[in-house]
Amino acid sequence: MGLMPSAWAQQIKPSPTLEIKSIADRLRQEGKQIYDFGIGEMNPELPVPHLLKAAISQALMDDATHYSPEAGDPELLEAIHADLRLFGLSYSPSEIVVCPGPKDAVFKICVTMLNPTSRRNRLVTFAPTYESFENLPILLTGKPPIILQTDAHLLPDPNQLADLLNQDDTVALIVLNSPNNPTGTVYPPSLLGELAEVIGRHGQICVLSDEVYRTIVYDGLEHVSIASYLPKQTLLVGGMSKEVSGTGLRLGFIAGPEAMMGAIANVEGNTSSCVNLPTQKGYAHFLRKDVDLRLRYQIRDALSIRREVLMEGFGELVKDAVWERPSGAFYFFPDMRRYFGRQTPEGQLLNTDEELALYLIESANVVTVPGSKFQRPGHLRFAYAVSLETINTGIEQLAEALARLSVE
Amino acid sequence: MGLMPSAWAQQIKPSPTLEIKSIADRLRQEGKQIYDFGIGEMNPELPVPHLLKAAISQALMDDATHYSPEAGDPELLEAIHADLRLFGLSYSPSEIVVCPGPKDAVFKICVTMLNPTSRRNRLVTFAPTYESFENLPILLTGKPPIILQTDAHLLPDPNQLADLLNQDDTVALIVLNSPNNPTGTVYPPSLLGELAEVIGRHGQICVLSDEVYRTIVYDGLEHVSIASYLPKQTLLVGGMSKEVSGTGLRLGFIAGPEAMMGAIANVEGNTSSCVNLPTQKGYAHFLRKDVDLRLRYQIRDALSIRREVLMEGFGELVKDAVWERPSGAFYFFPDMRRYFGRQTPEGQLLNTDEELALYLIESANVVTVPGSKFQRPGHLRFAYAVSLETINTGIEQLAEALARLSVE
Numbered sequence: 001m002g003l004m005p006s007a008w009a010q011q012i013k014p015s016p017t018l019e020i021k022s023i024a025d026r027l028r029q030e031g032k033q034i035y036d037f038g039i040g041e042m043n044p045e046l047p048v049p050h051l052l053k054a055a056i057s058q059a060l061m062d063d064a065t066h067y068s069p070e071a072g073d074p075e076l077l078e079a080i081h082a083d084l085r086l087f088g089l090s091y092s093p094s095e096i097v098v099c100p101g102p103k104d105a106v107f108k109i110c111v112t113m114l115n116p117t118s119r120r121n122r123l124v125t126f127a128p129t130y131e132s133f134e135n136l137p138i139l140l141t142g143k144p145p146i147i148l149q150t151d152a153h154l155l156p157d158p159n160q161l162a163d164l165l166n167q168d169d170t171v172a173l174i175v176l177n178s179p180n181n182p183t184g185t186v187y188p189p190s191l192l193g194e195l196a197e198v199i200g201r202h203g204q205i206c207v208l209s210d211e212v213y214r215t216i217v218y219d220g221l222e223h224v225s226i227a228s229y230l231p232k233q234t235l236l237v238g239g240m241s242k243e244v245s246g247t248g249l250r251l252g253f254i255a256g257p258e259a260m261m262g263a264i265a266n267v268e269g270n271t272s273s274c275v276n277l278p279t280q281k282g283y284a285h286f287l288r289k290d291v292d293l294r295l296r297y298q299i300r301d302a303l304s305i306r307r308e309v310l311m312e313g314f315g316e317l318v319k320d321a322v323w324e325r326p327s328g329a330f331y332f333f334p335d336m337r338r339y340f341g342r343q344t345p346e347g348q349l350l351n352t353d354e355e356l357a358l359y360l361i362e363s364a365n366v367v368t369v370p371g372s373k374f375q376r377p378g379h380l381r382f383a384y385a386v387s388l389e390t391i392n393t394g395i396e397q398l399a400e401a402l403a404r405l406s407v408e
Numbered sequence: 409m410g411l412m413p414s415a416w417a418q419q420i421k422p423s424p425t426l427e428i429k430s431i432a433d434r435l436r437q438e439g440k441q442i443y444d445f446g447i448g449e450m451n452p453e454l455p456v457p458h459l460l461k462a463a464i465s466q467a468l469m470d471d472a473t474h475y476s477p478e479a480g481d482p483e484l485l486e487a488i489h490a491d492l493r494l495f496g497l498s499y500s501p502s503e504i505v506v507c508p509g510p511k512d513a514v515f516k517i518c519v520t521m522l523n524p525t526s527r528r529n530r531l532v533t534f535a536p537t538y539e540s541f542e543n544l545p546i547l548l549t550g551k552p553p554i555i556l557q558t559d560a561h562l563l564p565d566p567n568q569l570a571d572l573l574n575q576d577d578t579v580a581l582i583v584l585n586s587p588n589n590p591t592g593t594v595y596p597p598s599l600l601g602e603l604a605e606v607i608g609r610h611g612q613i614c615v616l617s618d619e620v621y622r623t624i625v626y627d628g629l630e631h632v633s634i635a636s637y638l639p640k641q642t643l644l645v646g647g648m649s650k651e652v653s654g655t656g657l658r659l660g661f662i663a664g665p666e667a668m669m670g671a672i673a674n675v676e677g678n679t680s681s682c683v684n685l686p687t688q689k690g691y692a693h694f695l696r697k698d699v700d701l702r703l704r705y706q707i708r709d710a711l712s713i714r715r716e717v718l719m720e721g722f723g724e725l726v727k728d729a730v731w732e733r734p735s736g737a738f739y740f741f742p743d744m745r746r747y748f749g750r751q752t753p754e755g756q757l758l759n760t761d762e763e764l765a766l767y768l769i770e771s772a773n774v775v776t777v778p779g780s781k782f783q784r785p786g787h788l789r790f791a792y793a794v795s796l797e798t799i800n801t802g803i804e805q806l807a808e809a810l811a812r813l814s815v816e
Contacts, residue, residue: 002611002612002640002641002665002667003611003612003614003640003641003664003665003667003668004612005520005521005668005671005672006520006521006522006523006526006529007523007525007526008523009519009520009521009523009671009674009675010671012674012675012678013674014674014677015478015677015678015681018475018477018478018677021475021477022477039475041474041475043471043473043474044471044474047471047473048471048473053468053469053473056468056686057465057468057469060461060464060465061461061465063451063452063455063456064656065451065455065456065461065653065654065655065656065657066449066451066452066655066656067426067429067447067449067655067656068656069426069429069430070423070426100508100509100512100658100680100683100684101508101680101681103678103679103680103681104508104679104680104681107678107679107680111417111547112413112414112417113413113414113417114414115414115415115416115417115550116524116525117415117524117550118414118415121414131678132678132679135678136678136679139519139675139678139679140519142523142525203410203411204410204411204412206411232410232411233410233411245473246473247473247474247475247681248472248473248474248475248476248682248684248685248686249473249684249685249686250508250680250681250682250683250684256411257410257411259410259411260411260413263413263417263418264413266417266420266421266422267417267420267547269422269423269426270420270423270511270515270539270540270543270544270547271511271512271515271540271544271547272508272509272511272512272515272658273423273509273511273512273655273658274656274658275508275658276508276656276657276658276684276687277656277657278464278656278657279684
């Protein structure tokens, strides 16, 4: 018998969005014109602000290429501390740890909290949910997450959560994600307050609040963190990836109560040493300059226009989809179940979101991610940080492909 | 009861070298002239080659700021594949996974291999050993590593390992590290062959071969990997941190058998997404240009001069230390036990390496790391990637401080 990964490592699924990306890349290599709503990144359509690129480059040329302290470069911790104040949050620099990406920040929280031999070692997440929240608990404890479904408006139900926490004493971590991937939903402050009230009754349970889309909120809404209501139980995950359109730069952070942050910094130091220092220095400079969020809101505004165009095209051409207008992030998550039971021109009956997504790739060159990849079958995820041309033509192509389906 | 890290996360120790760094930084802030042999990095004494900095900067300006595939940018995988050939190793690009730093690469191997519920879930390491190899098994399984001591020449004993593997069926991973941190020892090829022969009798055991110092080998010796002898059971860890003097840039990689690498890439994708893309692109360019290893050997040669000066000063001035000439990396690990039992001018009896290290900081401003931090008490680690001035004056100061000790 040769080398084998652990049984838990064997159980985790590949990233569906990276899988979809490789399908799209293959089609592109075959010379096809693809309308790619698959992966959640804005580059090259919306490039990283020049100010940030120049500051990273300058730090590199200045030989800022040595280790930083494990929790992060002091300059950056100070800058994140000041930036969090803009969102009404008060964390000292010693309550912040910088990680190589928001996904890594999520992983480090899970490594620090999810011990397979503890009574409390389960992670709770609300479907639809981001891929990592399914896989990380399996990788670390062998146990899948507890998945609660959101309601018809894609919002969590505090009563349902209260019932779970009253019955189940194995919960260690609850994941909240607003603005949400894959739905674009923004949780209303009143809902965050209700959730905080429920979770606050169980002082040893931690909220992992994924807020990487905090600067991408539309319609004059403001981003509110559950940490405003529940500071002692929240580990807030933020990062530059989405808000500066630099997903490949990999810088995230965790903010939380000091006692937890010491342990997280120690985990970080033992597993990563530190984060790419020129990127840390550059982001510190960027945050100090972007105190009015102007550069980040430029990216939001460009995305807002794309949202408008997508909503309009979809509303006009894709009549049988059921959806609500997303308020944040750059995802759109329509319910496509009314198209199920219809037949393709080749005679195939479409019964699932996965079959529908595959049909759209093959017959319309339109790439989306099936909702079942996010534990919410029947939907499709559109990441709309793409060109207006892609949106306009892509939706037309998609509508034509849907129109070619025949009702049996 | 409030939030608590897991019992395992609570047990891991802070990084001793980062702890020592913070002591040195504090003394520097107090305005003291410090002779700092504490932390293993070369910057700013030996800066990152300009070619590499320029290539990273160019990639950034060219907007290479999107995600790469989880295993790494195809261009970089190709470049690492070609570079490994220079060391006599034949891995295809699909047998390589890029990680955010060599320490992260080690962590990802441990996450993939060490399952607390498996029979085989123990890590074996040879003392003296690098801090991560102590902490990671505790963090992931609650169990400390099995630590075998090396012999008087700081080399592992294949017979001792054979006895362990015959008696103990819980071993999953064996860590080898040549050139070695903290000793500077380079394992002779014949020893690697013997170790491979022993481990090869147990096909399901994996060797984690930490080779981050592979380009820093002196005296005309050549770096040899145990993967040359045991390719099907070796996961090789390499990285740019030490060989390009860019510890803060954080790029490492794993090369190994394809079946394992698929699982590792999946772990990587679910926990890190990918590595800072401008750094990946820049390193790919660097490797393509440095096919004769000239730029990396320039760094080695600068370190070699420092080794000579350190050896000479130590030999002349520190008569009661016992040591062998290190053949690789940039560490020197003398046995200082003959100084134990002596008394400081303040009347303190020095009985341990930790007391001795503290005395040297306080009375000579010389920073070293006690060997007991690496599971080998009685020694001190000197990281000598520092200026010649630091070495010359530092060793003089150290010798004077040792001369002030009185034998009872």
